Amino acid sequence: MKALEVQGLDKSFGGLRVTSRVDLAVERGERRLIIGPNGAGKTTLFNLITGELKADRGAIRLFERDITRIPSRRRAHLGLARTYQIITLFPGETLLRNVMLSLLGLSPLRWNPMARLDRQTALLDGARSALARVGLEHLADRPLAQTAYGERRRAEIAMALAQQPKVLLLDEPFAGLSIDERRDVQELLAAIPREVTIVMIEHDMDVALDFAERITVLHFGEIVVEGSRAEVVAHPRTKEIYLGE
Amino acid sequence: MKRLALAIGLVVLATVPFWIGNSYYTNIAAQILLYAVFALGLNVLVGYAGLVSLGHAGLFGIAAYAGALLINAGAGHFAAILGALGVTLVAAAAFAVLSLRGTGLGFVMITVALGQIVWGIAYRWISLTNGDNGVSIATRPAPFGLSLATAPGFYWASLVVFLVSLGAIAVFAASPFGASLRGTRDQPRRMNALGYHVWMIRFLAFLFSGLWSGVAGMLFLYYNQFVSPQVVALTSSAEVLLMVISGGTGTLLGPIAGAALVVIMKNVASGYIERWNFVLGAIFVAIVIFLPEGLVPGSLRFWRWATARLRRRNTRPATAIAPAPQPKERA
Numbered sequence: 393m394k395a396l397e398v399q400g401l402d403k404s405f406g407g408l409r410v411t412s413r414v415d416l417a418v419e420r421g422e423r424r425l426i427i428g429p430n431g432a433g434k435t436t437l438f439n440l441i442t443g444e445l446k447a448d449r450g451a452i453r454l455f456e457r458d459i460t461r462i463p464s465r466r467r468a469h470l471g472l473a474r475t476y477q478i479i480t481l482f483p484g485e486t487l488l489r490n491v492m493l494s495l496l497g498l499s500p501l502r503w504n505p506m507a508r509l510d511r512q513t514a515l516l517d518g519a520r521s522a523l524a525r526v527g528l529e530h531l532a533d534r535p536l537a538q539t540a541y542g543e544r545r546r547a548e549i550a551m552a553l554a555q556q557p558k559v560l561l562l563d564e565p566f567a568g569l570s571i572d573e574r575r576d577v578q579e580l581l582a583a584i585p586r587e588v589t590i591v592m593i594e595h596d597m598d599v600a601l602d603f604a605e606r607i608t609v610l611h612f613g614e615i616v617v618e619g620s621r622a623e624v625v626a627h628p629r630t631k632e633i634y635l636g637e
Numbered sequence: 638m639k640r641l642a643l644a645i646g647l648v649v650l651a652t653v654p655f656w657i658g659n660s661y662y663t664n665i666a667a668q669i670l671l672y673a674v675f676a677l678g679l680n681v682l683v684g685y686a687g688l689v690s691l692g693h694a695g696l697f698g699i700a701a702y703a704g705a706l707l708i709n710a711g712a713g714h715f716a717a718i719l720g721a722l723g724v725t726l727v728a729a730a731a732f733a734v735l736s737l738r739g740t741g742l743g744f745v746m747i748t749v750a751l752g753q754i755v756w757g758i759a760y761r762w763i764s765l766t767n768g769d770n771g772v773s774i775a776t777r778p779a780p781f782g783l784s785l786a787t788a789p790g791f792y793w794a795s796l797v798v799f800l801v802s803l804g805a806i807a808v809f810a811a812s813p814f815g816a817s818l819r820g821t822r823d824q825p826r827r828m829n830a831l832g833y834h835v836w837m838i839r840f841l842a843f844l845f846s847g848l849w850s851g852v853a854g855m856l857f858l859y860y861n862q863f864v865s866p867q868v869v870a871l872t873s874s875a876e877v878l879l880m881v882i883s884g885g886t887g888t889l890l891g892p893i894a895g896a897a898l899v900v901i902m903k904n905v906a907s908g909y910i911e912r913w914n915f916v917l918g919a920i921f922v923a924i925v926i927f928l929p930e931g932l933v934p935g936s937l938r939f940w941r942w943a944t945a946r947l948r949r950r951n952t953r954p955a956t957a958i959a960p961a962p963q964p965k966e967r968a
Contacts, residue, residue: 442830468832480827482820493820496813497831505814505845512813555831 395420395589401450410436412613421586425604433613434593471558475548488532491519494551522554542573562592566599654789663788669900670795671856674802676880676892678849684887686842687822691874692752696847698869700725700854705772714778722851729847759866771865885931894932
């Protein structure tokens with residue numbers, strides 16, 4: 393069964409075509425890597441899939457359900473979660489509060505104006521265990537503003553994982569990380585169970601190559617190559633795009 | 638410690654008419670409370686939702702006008718209060734639907750325009766609002782047989798309303814919905830992707846904010862027993878916004894401090910200085926320069942800094958006169 397299916401997706405900003413006839417089919421449990429140089433339209437594709445941008449044409453299906461016209465916030469409730477390339481956490485709150493907000497987004501409790509948020513034990517426990525999964529439980533009560541960049545990257549992933557998504561979109565989770573931090577994140581991603589389908593964008597091919605079974609190369613909004621790791625690496629178009637030959 | 642401070646604060650507030658002992662100043666204390674309710678209500682939007690409204694005097698005035706017209710049409714006080722708050726909520730919903738089409742400056746401009754429409758109606762729809770002459774009401778209510786006609790009576794009634802509003806907003810701010818609202822202020826896009834209905838959260842916050850503005854408007858009506866277009870003018874909206882900003886947005890005590898500052902300057906300082914507006918302006922400028930986060934959070938920061946400094950001196954008395962110790966190198 394296809395976890396995520398994209399068909400004939402088009403998106404233009406004015407005269408600039410950023411997504412052009414993109415077809416993508418990701419199997420359930422698959423690890424898919426989308427690579428491409430800067431400006432290839434990778435993040436735009438994510439924004440279209442999550443509904444933060446509206447496609448001009450084409451269809452998006454999540455577990456064979458057409459979500460093209462479903463608003464972005466409902467897609468989260470259907471099991472779609474994402475992280476951002478540019479970290480978008482809540483700067484004034486603690487790490488624990490950040491993850492709690494993520495959990496609260498899927499809970500009917502979010503409309504409750506009378507309860508005490510810091511007495512919601514189910515939310516607190518859920519947030520703590522999500523932080524533990526990314527190795528940040530010891531920093532739970534630290535304000536986000538006082539954490540390091542690498543820790544924020546992991547907090548981003550914790551927020552997405554906390555929602556127990558069926559399909560997880562990772563937008564350059566390694567961006568700006570040191571080699572040690574990259575290894576931590578790699579291990580963390582490898583530990584995510586196979587029920588979760590993962591699509592990852594990466595700018596730098598070397599970092600994420602081990603992660604994926606199938607790789608899609610995006611260039612100027614179009615899919616140029618798609619296939620297994622070996623196929624894509626050996627493909628002349630990949631070399632052309634990456635080495636400018 | 639916190640409970641003790643709360644208890645002392647309550648006793649001090651409840652006994653204000655006794656230790657002031659003068660109906661002029663007791664009335665000013667009541668005014669502070671009613672503007673504090675107004676500022677607390679506006680702060681729900683400005684502080685927690687990050688939406689700056691410059692039209693809230695419109696909602697405040699709509700409540701006061703609706704209450705006055707209902708009373709003059711023969712409604713009882715209880716019915717008039719309920720009716721006025723109902724009208725205010727409907728108006729707040731209309732304000733919200735129109736102004737939430739934008740955020741940031743767009744939101745501000747639409748609220749200004751809406752406030753000006755209310756002002757235009759108050760000023761020009763003479764058959765309804767009596768234009769520039771305003772609307773008077775004959776009496777204040779007497780709930781449970783307690784007269785509010787005297788200054789202390791009205792003060793205590795205002796205090797009860799103030800405490801209820803403060804409690805309600807404190808509970809709101811600590812609730813999951815309050816956290817959702819602050820989330821939409823900081824990262825609206827992220828909140829949407831996390832599954833929150835950002836527009837609806839803002840809309841409900843607007844209603845909540847409008848409700849307390851309406852409650853304050855009713856207090857204002859009973860305090861003055863009179864309402865005129867001046868109440869809904871742009872300057873009134875700006876005044877309450879300045880209370881919120883000068884006191885500290887997004888805090889519980891900030892709007893109260895801001896309300897106290899403005900009301901005291903208006904009523905007390907104007908007795909000594911003719912150009913009291915100039916003094917108020919100078920105070921605002923000083924706040925913006927020295928305590929940009931507002932009176933309450935700014936003073937807290939200053940207090941922490943001062944106590945930390947004092948502690949450092951006490952632990953090293955020998956070097957107290959020596960130059961301040963250099964900050965330690967961070968590893």
